[in-house]
Amino acid sequence: MQTTFSLGTIDWTIILIYFVFVLGIGWALKRYMKDSSAFLEAGRSLPAWVTGLAFISANLGAIEMIGMAASGAKYGMMTIHFYFIGAIPAMIFLAIFMMPFYYGSKARSVPEYLKLRFDEKTRGFNAFAFAIMTVFSSGISMYALAMLAQVIMPLEIDWNILGLHIGEFDFYLLVSAVIVLVYMVLGGLTSAIYNEVLQFFLIVIGFAPLVFIGLKEIGGWEGLKANLPENMMHSWKFAGSADANPLGVQWFGILFGLGFVLSFGYWCTNFLVVQRAMAAGSMSAARKTPLIGALPKMFLPALVVIPGMIALALTNVGTLELPLKEGTMVTDFDKVIPVLLMRYMPVGVLGLGLTGLMASFMSGMAGNVSAFNTVFTFDIYQSYIKPNKSDRHYLKVGRWTTVVGVLISIMTAYVAKSFNNVMDFLQLVFAFVNAPLFATFLLGMFWKRTTGHAAFWGLIGGTISAAIHHGFTLPAGAVAGVKGGFFGLVQTYPSEMAQNFWTAIYAFSTALILTFVITLLTKKLKTDDELKGLVYSLTPKVKDDSKYWYQKPQVMAVIVGAIAIALSIIFW
Amino acid sequence: MGLDIKIPIGLMFTILGLILTILGLVTMGDTEMYEQALGYNINLFSGLIMLVFGCFMLFTSTLFKKKKAEE
Numbered sequence: 001m002q003t004t005f006s007l008g009t010i011d012w013t014i015i016l017i018y019f020v021f022v023l024g025i026g027w028a029l030k031r032y033m034k035d036s037s038a039f040l041e042a043g044r045s046l047p048a049w050v051t052g053l054a055f056i057s058a059n060l061g062a063i064e065m066i067g068m069a070a071s072g073a074k075y076g077m078m079t080i081h082f083y084f085i086g087a088i089p090a091m092i093f094l095a096i097f098m099m100p101f102y103y104g105s106k107a108r109s110v111p112e113y114l115k116l117r118f119d120e121k122t123r124g125f126n127a128f129a130f131a132i133m134t135v136f137s138s139g140i141s142m143y144a145l146a147m148l149a150q151v152i153m154p155l156e157i158d159w160n161i162l163g164l165h166i167g168e169f170d171f172y173l174l175v176s177a178v179i180v181l182v183y184m185v186l187g188g189l190t191s192a193i194y195n196e197v198l199q200f201f202l203i204v205i206g207f208a209p210l211v212f213i214g215l216k217e218i219g220g221w222e223g224l225k226a227n228l229p230e231n232m233m234h235s236w237k238f239a240g241s242a243d244a245n246p247l248g249v250q251w252f253g254i255l256f257g258l259g260f261v262l263s264f265g266y267w268c269t270n271f272l273v274v275q276r277a278m279a280a281g282s283m284s285a286a287r288k289t290p291l292i293g294a295l296p297k298m299f300l301p302a303l304v305v306i307p308g309m310i311a312l313a314l315t316n317v318g319t320l321e322l323p324l325k326e327g328t329m330v331t332d333f334d335k336v337i338p339v340l341l342m343r344y345m346p347v348g349v350l351g352l353g354l355t356g357l358m359a360s361f362m363s364g365m366a367g368n369v370s371a372f373n374t375v376f377t378f379d380i381y382q383s384y385i386k387p388n389k390s391d392r393h394y395l396k397v398g399r400w401t402t403v404v405g406v407l408i409s410i411m412t413a414y415v416a417k418s419f420n421n422v423m424d425f426l427q428l429v430f431a432f433v434n435a436p437l438f439a440t441f442l443l444g445m446f447w448k449r450t451t452g453h454a455a456f457w458g459l460i461g462g463t464i465s466a467a468i469h470h471g472f473t474l475p476a477g478a479v480a481g482v483k484g485g486f487f488g489l490v491q492t493y494p495s496e497m498a499q500n501f502w503t504a505i506y507a508f509s510t511a512l513i514l515t516f517v518i519t520l521l522t523k524k525l526k527t528d529d530e531l532k533g534l535v536y537s538l539t540p541k542v543k544d545d546s547k548y549w550y551q552k553p554q555v556m557a558v559i560v561g562a563i564a565i566a567l568s569i570i571f572w
Numbered sequence: 573m574g575l576d577i578k579i580p581i582g583l584m585f586t587i588l589g590l591i592l593t594i595l596g597l598v599t600m601g602d603t604e605m606y607e608q609a610l611g612y613n614i615n616l617f618s619g620l621i622m623l624v625f626g627c628f629m630l631f632t633s634t635l636f637k638k639k640k641a642e643e
Contacts, residue, residue, distance in 0.1 A: 010595055014588060021584045025575075032574045050577055194577050201581065205622055209614050216610055346605050348595045348615040352588070 007152065011351025018355045019179065021198070022362070026183030026191045036394040039188035040374045041108060042279035046190070050197055051285065052292025055276040056300070057196035060203065061137070061364020062144035065304060065357065070333035072301075072308020073322075075497075076232025077571055078247040079305045084235070085259035087297055088564040090267035091290040092557045094277070098268055100542045101445055102278060103286040105533045109278075110271040111379040117444050117534045119452030119525075120383075125459060127379035129433045130271055134372040135405060136430075137272075139412025141364035146173040146413070148361065151338065152354055173413055180366050181406045184373075185399055189279060192363065192370040196276075199359040200296070206349070206356030207303045213344045214310040218317070227313040236572050248476075248495030257501025261508040265438040272371040284545050287553040294560045298567060311336045369405045376401045428470065428482065435504040436462020436511030443515050448535040452525060454518035462511030469506040475499045578633035585626030592619030 033039045071079040107113035111130065115123035149172035159166040166174075183191045218224050224233075231238040231245050238245035239254060249257070267273060267290070277289035311333075314320035322339060325332040341353045377398045386393075436459050443450045443458075471487035475496040480486055484499060493499040532538050546552045596616025599605055606613055630636065 010591065013591065017584065017587060017591075021580055025580050028575050028580070190575075194575075194580070197577055198581055198584070201585070201625070205585075205618065205625070209609075209612075209618055213609055213612065213614070216612075344609055344614075346609055346614065348592050349609075349618050352592070352618065 007351065007354075008347035010348050011354070014348075014351035015355050015358070018202070018359065022179065022195055022359075023183055025194050025198075026186035029187030029190050029194070032190070033186070033188055033395075035391050036377070036398055037108075037391075038190075039395055039398050040377060042188070042190040042193060044279060045281045046193065046279050046285075048280055048285035048288040048292055050193065051276045051280045051289040053200045053296070054193040054196040054279075055273055055289050055293035056297045057200045057363060058192075058272055058276055058367035060200070060300070060360055061367065062141040062361045063137070063364070065203075065337065065360050066144065066334050068301075068304040069308040069311075069336040072305035073312040073333045073336055074308075075246045076228060076309055076312075077235045077305075078232070078239075078245055079308070080235050080301045080571060081247075081254055081258060083297060083301050084564050084568050085254060086263040087267060088294055088560065089259060090263040091294045091297070092561060093264065094268045094274070095287045095290040095553055096557055097536070098441070098445065099277060099287045099290070100283070100539065101534055101536075102274060103280070103283050104539065104542065108378050109374050110269060110274055111375055113534070114440075114444075114455070115379075115383075117526075117531070118440075118450075118455040122440075122452060122456045122459065123379060123383070125456065126437070127375050127383075129430075131372055131375050131380065133430045133433075134272065134368040134375070135408045136412045136415075138365045138368035138372070138405070138409040139414075140416050141361045141368070142173060142176060142409055143413040143416040145176050145358060145361035145365070146170075148338065148354075148357060149176070169417070173410060176362060176365070177406050177410050180362060180369065181403065184366055184369055184402045184406070188398070188402075189275070189370045189374070192366040193276060193279060195359070195366060196363045199356070199363045202352070202356040202359050204296075204303065206353040207307075209349055210340055210344055210353060211303060211306050211310070214307060214314075214340060217319075218310055218313050224309060224313050227316045228309060232309070232312075234572060235568065242494045242498060247497050248493065249498045249501055253498060253501045253505075257505045261435055261438065261504040262501065265434050265436075265504070265508070269437045269441055270434070271375060272367055275371050275374060282545070283542055284551075284553070287542075287544075288551075288556060291553060291556040291560055295563075298560075298564060307340055308333065308336050311340060365409065369402060369409065372405045373398055373401045376405070431500065431503065432463045432466040432470070432507065435466055435507035439508050439511035439515060443512065443519070444535070446536045447519075448528065448531055448537055449524055450515065450519050451522045453522045454515045457518055458511045458515030461514040462507040465510035466503050466507035469503050470499070473499055473502070576634040578629045579635050582626050582629030582631075582633055582635075585622045586630060587626075589619050589621070589623030589626050592616070593623055595619065 037043055068079060068082065071082070102113060105113060105116055107116055111123045111127035114126050146169050150168045155168045155171065157166065157168045157171045183195065187194070215221070215224070218227065236251070239251040242248050242250045242253070277286045280286040280289050311320060311322060315322055320343070322331050322333065323335050324330060337357065341350060345353050377394055381397055382394060439462060440455050440459055444455060468487070470484045472485070472490040473493060474480065474483060474485040474489055475493050475498070478484070480489070483496070493502065528538055544552050549555060592615045596613050596619050599615065600613060603611065
């Protein structure tokens with residue numbers, strides 16, 4: 001099988017033009033970066049369609065692009081649960097119920113909201129956990145980018161600089177780091193958001209031909225159906241029992257674990273995505289951000305999940321051979337997208353598709369760096385290191401944090417490269433920290449009695465219970481270790497997904513119960529007046545200033561919900 | 573923010589669209605090149621779509637609105 005791409009001059013030109021524009025955007029934005037708010041919050045001035053596209057693009061990094069295509073090949077149509085049940089309801093909830101508090105309070109970040117609503121320790125816990133999480137996510141995207149670059153653009157590099165050996169992987173890692181660094185230092189959050197919008201259009205236009213030709217080859221939808229097992233062509237039909245479907249999870253686990261705990265925990269409380277909505281120019285625009293993002297989000301499976309299914313169907317027919325994971329006999333589904341690009345794309349569109357892929361990885365890095373920046377500057381530096389300095393000072397710190405964030409990301413990229421298990425382990429820890437967070441927000445936003453001590457200990461308790469559940473269970477076929485079972489084995493789940501969903505369910509329930517009980521046992525320290533704008537019952541209802549009825553968030557939410565339900569029924 | 577994002581998006585897609593459209597026109601009938609794409613002149617299709625999208629972005633950007641106001 002052909003293992004390298006043959007790129008023509010035209011492909012190189014396309015890639016080069018993209019990088020010129022990326023850096024050009026940063027350079028053009030430089031003169032608007034006058035204070036810390038402009039740099040770290042995009043001056044809260046962007047239109048809703050821009051923040052809406054950035055909202056889903058920030059999440060469309062290496063992990064989703066590679067992971068969802070691989071999941072398409074492993075779980076088939078069941079993968080769309082990550083979109084319909086795993087994203088849309090949470091986006092609607094964020095827009096209608098939570099955005100008024102995020103945008104309406106004076107908070108500049110999610111941890112800062114926790115400080116205003118609860119107390120310092122809850123904010124500290126969230127800020128540090130989030131900061132670590134972002135630099136690792138950014139490192140993974142960087143690692144994926146360098147790995148991709150060395151496959152598509154093999155270079156003979158063997159430099160020796162001051163005793164350090166620089167190979168092609170190191171070279172591409174440094175080049176991508178420098179590009180991201182330059183445009184982020186110049187244009188801050190606005191740069192990151194603008195490039196996410198650019199990336200979104202590139203991916204749509206770059207990947208659509210791939211799906212079109214792939215479907216043609218396999219014989220359209222009917223051909224796909226004919227060459228895949230029936231339980232891979234439905235999302236709900238086989239969800240009655242865990243053994244009947246490739247995901248290995250039954251409907252309750254999907255609905256509650258993925259649809260409620262994991263998805264709400266991610267889309268409603270992760271500052272990486274919430275930050276995009278908070279950069280919008282008005283309350284109305286902020287509330288519309290997740291809803292505008294939800295519209296294209298529902299159609300993304302066509303671009304990222306279907307290619308995985310096409311690849312598997314072609315393998316079943318016998319016309320395609322997917323590569324194996326290095327040193328094993330296991331098929332490497334992570335290579336689906338590059339393999340299909342190589343198969344179908346002639347010079348020209350090949351460069352376009354690769355540019356889309358690189359853009360996705362690059363903005364995956366930049367998105368995380370921009371969130372890290374804001375949280376570090378406002379929630380760690382301004383809160384614990386040097387409070388009460390001039391705004392100019394914090395702008396400078398924000399710029400330097402970008403440099404530090406990129407440097408740490410380079411380090412985490414090497415960690416990802418050298419220890420596969422360390423990566424699994426870290427992702428696990430983040431899952432433990434994130435899963436209970438939505439319980440804290442739910443109680444905090446809708447029950448004014450909830451206290452700071454309760455929120456903090458609920459979070460800690462939820463995290464610990466996630467670790468305990470994970471320690472006593474294993475997915476089928478795995479050995480004790482990072483995959484679980486390190487405390488002994490009580491239960492085996494049919495798949496890793498099933499185990500993840502249940503870990504989340506345990507963490508969420510524990511946090512919810514603990515926070516509730518501790519609240520009843522502790523004294524409420526914040527007065528109703530202090531909680532105004534932070535809790536549902538104490539906040540005046542927001543008046544929407546939309547010009548036309550169909551622009552109102554509620555109306556848009558109904559439309560988005562209706563389309564999601566219709567698509568779920570079509571692909572039942 | 574002072575810079576209208578439609579300007580860079582519009583410019584980039586117009587330029588890339590032009591490149592692919594011209595490439596598609598020049599290579600029209602090159603069955604060997606498009607064999608892997610099942611015979612579709614995918615460069616021409618993608619190029620034209622990008623060109624239309626790029627121009628649409630430019631015409632609806634502040635760049636065009638300002639010019640209109642000056643006239």
